[in-house]
Amino acid sequence: MIVILGAMDSEIGSFLSVMDNGQIRHWNGFDHHQGTIEGRAVLVSKSGVGKVMAAMMTQHLIDDYRPLAVLFTGLAGSLQPQIGIGDTLVARDLVQHDMETSAIGFPRGQIPFSDWRFIPADPRLLHLASDYEPALGKLHVGRICTGDQFISHREMSSHGYLAGELAGDGVEMEGASVAQVCAVNNVPCLVARTISDKADGSAAVNFEEFLPRASHNSLDFIRYMLPQI
Ligand code: ADE
Numbered sequence: 001m002i003v004i005l006g007a008m009d010s011e012i013g014s015f016l017s018v019m020d021n022g023q024i025r026h027w028n029g030f031d032h033h034q035g036t037i038e039g040r041a042v043l044v045s046k047s048g049v050g051k052v053m054a055a056m057m058t059q060h061l062i063d064d065y066r067p068l069a070v071l072f073t074g075l076a077g078s079l080q081p082q083i084g085i086g087d088t089l090v091a092r093d094l095v096q097h098d099m100e101t102s103a104i105g106f107p108r109g110q111i112p113f114s115d116w117r118f119i120p121a122d123p124r125l126l127h128l129a130s131d132y133e134p135a136l137g138k139l140h141v142g143r144i145c146t147g148d149q150f151i152s153h154r155e156m157s158s159h160g161y162l163a164g165e166l167a168g169d170g171v172e173m174e175g176a177s178v179a180q181v182c183a184v185n186n187v188p189c190l191v192a193r194t195i196s197d198k199a200d201g202s203a204a205v206n207f208e209e210f211l212p213r214a215s216h217n218s219l220d221f222i223r224y225m226l227p228q229i
Pocket of ligand 1: 075077149152171172200
């Protein structure tokens, strides 16, 4: 089976609307929707927002279902002028931007006393995704920065360490933690995001506007990926 996650209900809504033979299992207040999409066995769930919720859910689902792959979708802010609202950003690699321990000698993003910093996407899933042609907007493959912050200032996004030291293309709040849990467990993982905002002063308004249709774009992507995995 393939696990498909999004942080919020509106980021997984479209997947549920096309699921066949759907059954719900409850786990600690979360609904896990099992069924088929494009003929493939899937489990669709909300993870909750932020790194802790996403890591917790990913580890639980890996332990219980040992999936073939984990796909994480939803919204992200853009850190680069050429990546526009409505575009799709597939993560080549991901980093925790709020892991900051320079006082004890580690570069931003590095988990101290480990080799973990930029966590690569599964190469095969990334290769498949690279040929995707979105109906709306453009496809970009790049670096996603993850942290427990909604970024809404240009000083932090395009002018700060996100686009500077970390050379990020997009910012969100779950991807790197999911990718790391999958890497530790040897489960292929891919994170693909629709750009909802530019991580600037308009970000909160743009994000709120985008949220109701957050999963529409992702559904096309998921339908493209599933038969090939
Ligand atoms: N998800 C979508 N936009 C975001 C932003 N600007 N910061 C963090 N996560 C986001």
